[in-house]
Structure formats: structure tokens, C-alpha cells
Amino acid sequence: MDYALQVENFSWRYAINERWSLENVNLSVRRGEFLAIVGPSGAGKSTLCLSLTGLIPHLTRGTIKGRVLVEGQDTFTTPLSQITRKVGIVFQDPESQFITMSVEDEIAFPLENLGLPRQVMIERINNAMDETRISELKEKYPHELSGGQKQRVAIASFLALRPDILVLDEPTSDLDPLGKSEVFAVLAGIKAAGKTLIVVEHNTEELCKYADRIILLYEGRIRREDTPAQFFSEVRSLREEGVYPPQVCEFVHVLNSRTGRNLTYPTTLEEASRLLPPIKTKDSVRSGHVGRSAQVADAIVSIRGLKFTYPDGTRALDGIGLDICQGEYLAIIGQNASGKTTLVKHLVGLLKPTEGDVKVFGKSTLKTKTTELATRIGYVYQNPDHQLFCKTVYEECAYGLQNLGLGAEEIRTKVREVLARVGLEGFDETDTFLLGKGQRQRLAVAASLVMGPEVMIVDEPSTGQDMKQSEGIMGLLDSLNREAKTIVIVTHNMRLVAEHAKRVVVMMRGKIILDDDVRSAFSQPSLLKEAYIVPPQITQLARMLDPQARTVLTTDEMFSTFELE
Amino acid sequence: MHPLPKIALLLAINLVALFNESPVPFVLLIALIAVAFMIGKVPVTGLSKFVVVVIIASQAVLISYLLGSAIPGKSVYIRYPWGTYVSEMTLLYAATMVMRYTSMLLGSTLILATTSDRDIIYGFATLRVPFTIGLMLTLAFRTTTIFMEDFQKVRDAMILRGTNFFEGSIATRTKRYAHVFTSLVVIALRRVMETTYAMEAKGFSLAKKRTYLHRYDIGTGDIGLTAFLIFSVVAVYLLRYHFRVLAFPGWPLRS
Numbered sequence: 070m071d072y073a074l075q076v077e078n079f080s081w082r083y084a085i086n087e088r089w090s091l092e093n094v095n096l097s098v099r100r101g102e103f104l105a106i107v108g109p110s111g112a113g114k115s116t117l118c119l120s121l122t123g124l125i126p127h128l129t130r131g132t133i134k135g136r137v138l139v140e141g142q143d144t145f146t147t148p149l150s151q152i153t154r155k156v157g158i159v160f161q162d163p164e165s166q167f168i169t170m171s172v173e174d175e176i177a178f179p180l181e182n183l184g185l186p187r188q189v190m191i192e193r194i195n196n197a198m199d200e201t202r203i204s205e206l207k208e209k210y211p212h213e214l215s216g217g218q219k220q221r222v223a224i225a226s227f228l229a230l231r232p233d234i235l236v237l238d239e240p241t242s243d244l245d246p247l248g249k250s251e252v253f254a255v256l257a258g259i260k261a262a263g264k265t266l267i268v269v270e271h272n273t274e275e276l277c278k279y280a281d282r283i284i285l286l287y288e289g290r291i292r293r294e295d296t297p298a299q300f301f302s303e304v305r306s307l308r309e310e311g312v313y314p315p316q317v318c319e320f321v322h323v324l325n326s327r328t329g330r331n332l333t334y335p336t337t338l339e340e341a342s343r344l345l346p347p348i349k350t351k352d353s354v355r356s357g358h359v360g361r362s363a364q365v366a367d368a369i370v371s372i373r374g375l376k377f378t379y380p381d382g383t384r385a386l387d388g389i390g391l392d393i394c395q396g397e398y399l400a401i402i403g404q405n406a407s408g409k410t411t412l413v414k415h416l417v418g419l420l421k422p423t424e425g426d427v428k429v430f431g432k433s434t435l436k437t438k439t440t441e442l443a444t445r446i447g448y449v450y451q452n453p454d455h456q457l458f459c460k461t462v463y464e465e466c467a468y469g470l471q472n473l474g475l476g477a478e479e480i481r482t483k484v485r486e487v488l489a490r491v492g493l494e495g496f497d498e499t500d501t502f503l504l505g506k507g508q509r510q511r512l513a514v515a516a517s518l519v520m521g522p523e524v525m526i527v528d529e530p531s532t533g534q535d536m537k538q539s540e541g542i543m544g545l546l547d548s549l550n551r552e553a554k555t556i557v558i559v560t561h562n563m564r565l566v567a568e569h570a571k572r573v574v575v576m577m578r579g580k581i582i583l584d585d586d587v588r589s590a591f592s593q594p595s596l597l598k599e600a601y602i603v604p605p606q607i608t609q610l611a612r613m614l615d616p617q618a619r620t621v622l623t624t625d626e627m628f629s630t631f632e633l634e
Numbered sequence: 635m636h637p638l639p640k641i642a643l644l645l646a647i648n649l650v651a652l653f654n655e656s657p658v659p660f661v662l663l664i665a666l667i668a669v670a671f672m673i674g675k676v677p678v679t680g681l682s683k684f685v686v687v688v689i690i691a692s693q694a695v696l697i698s699y700l701l702g703s704a705i706p707g708k709s710v711y712i713r714y715p716w717g718t719y720v721s722e723m724t725l726l727y728a729a730t731m732v733m734r735y736t737s738m739l740l741g742s743t744l745i746l747a748t749t750s751d752r753d754i755i756y757g758f759a760t761l762r763v764p765f766t767i768g769l770m771l772t773l774a775f776r777t778t779t780i781f782m783e784d785f786q787k788v789r790d791a792m793i794l795r796g797t798n799f800f801e802g803s804i805a806t807r808t809k810r811y812a813h814v815f816t817s818l819v820v821i822a823l824r825r826v827m828e829t830t831y832a833m834e835a836k837g838f839s840l841a842k843k844r845t846y847l848h849r850y851d852i853g854t855g856d857i858g859l860t861a862f863l864i865f866s867v868v869a870v871y872l873l874r875y876h877f878r879v880l881a882f883p884g885w886p887l888r889s
Binding site for chain 2: 128
């Protein structure tokens with residue numbers, strides 16, 4: 070067998086860790102294969118990516134056992150400069166891997182490092198830009214590019230080196246739906262060109278369209294390895310291991326377990342339409358849906374004619390009108406730069422309207438201090454690192470309360486309560502920056518929640534998190550909503566929106582193009598398409614099976630809506 | 635225009651403004667900069683914040699000379715108990731100094747408005763400055779923008795937790811900003827790690843010989859203009875310090 074990569078009894082332990090990050094990993098990747106790697110956060114996926122590209126052990130201190138062969142060459146004994154000619158790596162953050170000042174320079178950078186003649190460089194740059202469809206961006210600055218475009222530039226910079234293997238470590242985690250589809254379209258092209266691809270991703274539905282094989286990395290070991298269809302047939306186990314199987318698999322799993330059938334697991338919508346036996350809509354649910362009912366409660370947030378222009382002249386919001394009532398669960402969705410974050414920053418007073426009015430709890434934000442608003446509205450950032458600045462977990466939670474002037478005993482009580490609520494009890498004295506990403510995200514929520522806000526705004530609660538972490542945060546928000554707290558989430562994850570939110574606001578180019586309840590919103594795919602939003606896979610499957618059926622939001626709803634003929 | 639004469643122009647304007655002390659040449663210098671603004675098609679709308687800076691700086695200069703200087707003249711308008719006074723020469727000198735700082739600010743603004751950070755990087759490459767220095771500058775430009783965004787985010791997060799950056803003693807405020815920097819250091823370290831990996835994965839090495847995509851050719855016009863600017867600075871220096879033509883009228887002072 071002709072292998073591009075071989076990992077033999079490989080183990081790796083970082084110098085600062087006592088635990089092995091990878092343990093006895095054995096893996097062979099065929100030339101031209103698309104290998105997907107899934108697993109919960111902290112499973113060792115990124116460490117494996119660094120090992121496959123030689124960055125471990127060449128750039129990182131630690132202890133190694135076994136070996137990794139890149140096209141037959143041992144990464145331990147081969148100079149890194151030789152390995153990088155054979156294998157490239159694209160990281161999660163499009164910002165930090167962009168080194169130079171223009172797209173063209175970025176693609177030229179590795180070629181200049183190789184010392185290639187100028188004419189060869191020009192030819193390779195043009196080819197790489199064509200392959201990744203970024204030719205029109207040649208002269209652009211990094212800050213002029215979207216996240217998806219930056220990731221395509223990162224891919225192009227490695228394609229120009231013409232490596233046989235490309236490793237991508239969560240390349241679409243930070244991207245909006247359009248950016249994700251752009252990157253996956255490029256990957257499809259690279260796969261068609263016969264290159265070997267190894268992709269770490271949480272988005273299993275998209276992976277299944279391209280992957281030849283999937284492995285599950287769990288606690289540093291390969292726990293499962295199979296073709297997508299076989300791999301995702303273990304729905305229950307995968308969920309326990311922190312992986313979201315595609316919703317079509319979950320549906321078949323529910324069908325099999327509740328009807329005693331043994332249906333083959335599809336992994337994509339197309340496969341589902343082919344493999345599923347005849348299914349009909351239950352008469353009891355063959356009814357249309359109703360739109361969003363008028364709110365009877367008073368609005369706690371009232372926005373009228375809101376326009377906002379940044380100092381550089383960018384018009385971010387263009388005539389927003391929105392009411393949010395007590396106890397609502399609202400999802401704000403849309404492309405990057407559609408104005409979502411700018412809008413929620415107006416709710417907490419971080420930005421003030423250029424035109425129009427924003428009233429929060431009956432008071433204009435123009436006349437209210439941000440620190441005053443902060444006691445009633447909590448705002449959790451996408452990246453918890455931007456929000457955590459104290460040494461210990463306890464100090465982090467106590468910080469806001471100290472600013473409010475509360476007494477030491479009251480602070481202690483409140484901090485203990487909130488830490489128990491987010492599952493961080495016993496972590497009081499733990500160093501904030503030693504927590505895992507999921508724990509840091511929960512701590513960021515706790516630090517806002519401890520101030521007792523009536524409204525919680527959470528920006529991208531699921532980015533870069535595995536299924537269990539996402540569900541942990543969403544479960545917490547659900548429980549807060551049951552206590553009549555108002556929840557606003559800003560997200561690209563439509564599955565979370567369908568399963569948790571009750572109302573959706575879709576934004577595009579600074580305007581609200583749709584404001585409806587979740588079911589009604591997802592029943593308007595053509596309107597959503599304008600904003601590059603694709604409804605959850607299960608919603609699409611239901612529509613495919615019966616366009617007249619009610620809009621389905623979850624796998625359970627799918628089962629209660631359809632039955633086998 | 636090639637970045638080299640642009641960098642030279644920035645230095646020339648500031649050096650000429652520094653050497654000169656005569657009011658009339660300052661009027662000419664400001665007029666020349668204004669013409670350059672028009673030639674460079676610099677949008678006037680973007681200059682409002684610089685006008686604010688010029689006004690604030692002018693006020694500071696005027697106040698400091700009006701209250702704290704003792705420049706002899708034919709007439710003394712005000713005498714202060716602390717020994718300083720205002721004469722007609724005080725007013726002229728203060729106005730000259732205002733023009734000095736105005737021309738420096740406007741000149742720098744002109745260059746900033748017409749020169750990108752990319753121009754500066756390419757300009758350095760033209761001068762055969764070692765690649766590593768150019769790369770360090772590039773990374774500095776890249777990370778400054780990202781750092782400022784991170785700074786804003788962390789600061790906003792602290793405001794949302796009740797931090798008031800505008801109240802309290804200097805020690806209290808310093809402590810608050812120290813919190814901001816704790817976060818920033820952690821974020822920066824994570825970014826640096828990933829940037830290092832990306833650079834190494836792209837075959838970066840200081841030891842190896844590299845080639846370059848861009849040819850940084852410099853035209854004779856650019857060289858001529860740069861030479862003219864250097865000559866102008868030297869000429870102004872000689873006129874000021876050797877021939878005393880550009881010295882402030884009446885210097886050295888005789889009380």
C-alpha cells in the first residue's frame with residue numbers, strides 16, 4: 070500500500086505536562102485520501118496535527134515515543150525544512166497565521182523561503198490563487214479580507230509549495246456559513262486534484278460529504294476508525310464521547326431504536342433521500358405553522374431607527390427597529406459584518422447610536438452609563454480570553470461584585486452559588502489561564518451571571534467547542550430562560566438556534582431582513598439563502614421528504630412528524 | 635512615488651521645521667504642504683481629528699509662552715508677578731512655534747495619508763535593509779492592529795463588569811490597566827505560538843538564502859527628489875546655524 074503518512078506507536082508528552090497528550094497512536098493515511106479527525110476538546114487533535122507536520126518535535130519541547138513518517142521520512146530525524154516541502158498545515162485562527170501585508174506576499178512568503186526564481190514564484194502564485202479562487206484579492210491587505218478569504222489565502226500559501234499532504238486544524242471554526250462553504254469548496258477541489266487531506270473538524274455534516282475515513286481521537290488515543298457511514302452508526306456512543314453525529318444519522322438511529330428496524334445509516338442529505346425507506350407525514354401534524362405571535366409583555370429593549378457608523382465611515386447598522394421582551398430567547402444570526410455584534414454592543418451601551426434611539430429598561434442608552442447597564446445586562450464574548458483578566462477563578466467572579474461595592478461575605482456567597490451553577494465548584498483557587506477552553510467559557514458566563522443580570526447576551530456560545538461543552542453552555546442558558554431571564558445569542562450554529570432559541574432575527578448588511586419565531590424563520594429557506602444561512606440538516610431533510618409538512622427543528626420532532634409507510 | 639522619497643520627505647519636513655525659527659519661511663512651508671495635500675488628493679474629511687490635535691497643541695504652546703517666557707521686545711503688554719512678561723516678540727515667537735508644530739503635524743499627516751505600511755516595508759527592502767528587520771516591521775504592523783482590537787475588547791469587558799477607567803487615583807487606574815495587560819499578554823502569547831508555527835511550516839529560516847518576489851526598482855526621479863530633499867535640509871541647517879538667516883528676528887536676545 071502506498072502511504073502518504075504513517076504514525077507508528079506514537080506518543081507525545083509536552084515538557085510542561087505530566088500527562089501524555091498522545092498515547093500509542095497508530096495511523097496510516099493513503100495517498101490521495103481525505104481523512105477526517107473528530108473528537109472532544111483536549112483529545113489531542115491539534116497535537117496530532119503538529120506531529121504530522123513535524124512541528125512536533127522540531128519546535129516543541131517534550132518526550133516522544135514511536136515515530137511519524139511523512140512519505141517514508143521520519144519527522145524526528147528529517148530537517149523541518151524538508152518536511153514542510155511535503156506537508157502543509159492550516160490553523161484555526163485565520164488572523165495569527167497571516168504573516169505579510171498582502172495576499173500576494175503571503176503566498177510568495179514560503180516560495181521566497183525556498184529560494185525559488187521569481188518567474189517560478191509568479192507561476193505558482195497564480196496557480197494557487199486560481200485553485201483557491203482568490204485571484205481578485207491579490208493586492209488586498211489582511212484587514213480587507215473576511216475570515217473565509219483569509220483561510221483560503223492560508224491554504225493557497227501551502228498549495229503554492231505544492232506539498233502532497235495538507236493538514237487543516239479546525240479551519241472553519243471561526244468562520245461564518247459563507248466562509249465555511251468557501252473553504253469546503255476549495256477542499257473538494259484539492260481532493261479532486263488527488264492530494265492527501267487530513268482535516269480536524271467539529272462540523273461532521275460537512276465532513277461527511279468529502280471524507281473517505283474518519284477517526285475519533287479520545288484522550289490521546291484513536292478510539293474509532295471507519296468509513297463515515299459505519300463511523301456515525303454508533304450515534305449513542307459518539308454523543309457520549311462529545312461528538313455531534315450528522316442529524317440524518319441521529320434520525321435513523323431514533324427510527325431504528327424505536328421501530329426495531331435495522332436501516333442503513335446515511336451521512337448526507339442526498340444519501341438519506343436515497344437510503345431511507347418510504348416515509349409519510351403523520352396526519353396529526355400535517356398542519357402549517359403560524360408566525361410569531363405579538364408580544365404581550367412590555368419590551369425591556371426598544372430600538373427605533375438605529376443607525377450606526379464607525380469612525381472610518383463604515384455604516385454598520387442601517388435603520389434597525391427591534392423590541393425584546395422579558396423572558397424571550399432570541400437568536401441573532403447572519404454573515405460576519407452583517408451588524409450582529411454592533412447591534413448587541415448597543416444593548417449594553419458599549420456603542421451609542423449615530424442616529425435613532427436605543428432604550429433599555431425604559432432608559433435611553435445615551436443617558437445611561439455602561440457600568441449601570443452592566444448590572445442588568447450581561448455580555449459574554451466569543452473568546453473567553455478577552456473577558457478573563459484575574460488570577461484565580463474566585464477573583465474573576467468577585468471582580469464585578471467588588472466594583473458594585475458589595476460586602477465580602479455577600480460576595481463570597483454569590484461567587485460560590487454561581488460557580489456551583491456553572492459546574493466550576495471547587496475551582497475557586499485555580500489559575501484562570503490553566504482552565505480548558507470549555508471551562509474558561511463557563512467562567513466567562515459565571516463572571517457575568519454573578520452580577521445578577523436580567524438579560525444575558527452570549528456571542529457564539531459554541532465556537533471551537535465540542536458537543537458536550539456547547540450543550541453545557543446552552544443547558545445553562547436554557548435554565549436561566551426558564552427563570553424568566555431574557556437570553557440573546559449571536560451564533561452561526563443553526564442547530565443550536567433550532568434546538569434552543571424561540572425567536573430569530575436575521576441580519577444582512579446592517580439591516581434586519583427577518584424577525585420571526587424559529588419555526589417560521591426556518592420555513593423560509595429562500596429568504597435565509599439571501600443571508601447565506603442554511604437551516605439545520607434535519608429541517609432540510611423534512612422539507613425534502615414532504616415540503617407541505619410542518620417545519621421540523623429537532624430529531625425528536627422529525628420522529629413525531631413522520632412515520633414509516 | 636516610490637516609498638524612499640516619501641520617507642525622505644517626512645524626515646525633511648520635520649527637520650526643516652526643527653531648524654527654522656523665522657516666521658515667514660514657516661508660512662511658505664505650510665503653504666507648500668497644503669499644495670502637496672492637494673496634489674496627493676488627500677481627503678479633507680479625514681483630517682478633522684488632526685485639526686483638533688493642531689488646535690490643542692497650538693493652545694498649549696500659546697499658553698506656555700504667554701505665561702512662562704520673557705522675550706524682550708519694544709513694548710511689554712503684561713508683566714506677571716513670577717517675573718515673566720508678554721511683549722510683541724513673545725507673540726511673534728509663540729506664533730512661530732505654533733507654525734512649527736503645525737507644519738510638523740501636517741507634514742506627518744501628509745505622509746501617513748499617502749503612504750501605507752506596505753510602502754514602508756517595500757521602501758526598506760529597496761534600501762537593502764536586512765530581510766529580518768523588514769519582517770520584524772511587517773509583524774509589528776500586523777500585530778499592532780490585532781493588539782489594539784484585543785485591547786479594546788478586554789477594556790470593554792472590564793467596563794461591563796463595572797470598571798471605571800476615568801476615576802480614581804493614578805495608582806488605582808494603573809492597577810486597572812494592569813488587569814487589561816494580563817489578558818493581553820496571554821492572548822498575545824497564544825497568537826505568537828501560532829504565528830511561529832505558521833512561519834516555520836512555511837519554511838522560514840534565517841540561515842537560508844532567500845529570493846524575492848518583488849523587484850524594488852527605484853527610478854532616477856525618485857533618487858533626484860530624495861537628493862533634493864537632503865540638499866534642502868542641509869541648506870536650511872546652514873542658513874539657520876551658519877548664516878543665521880533663518881534665526882528668529884533679534885536672536886540672540888539682548889534684554
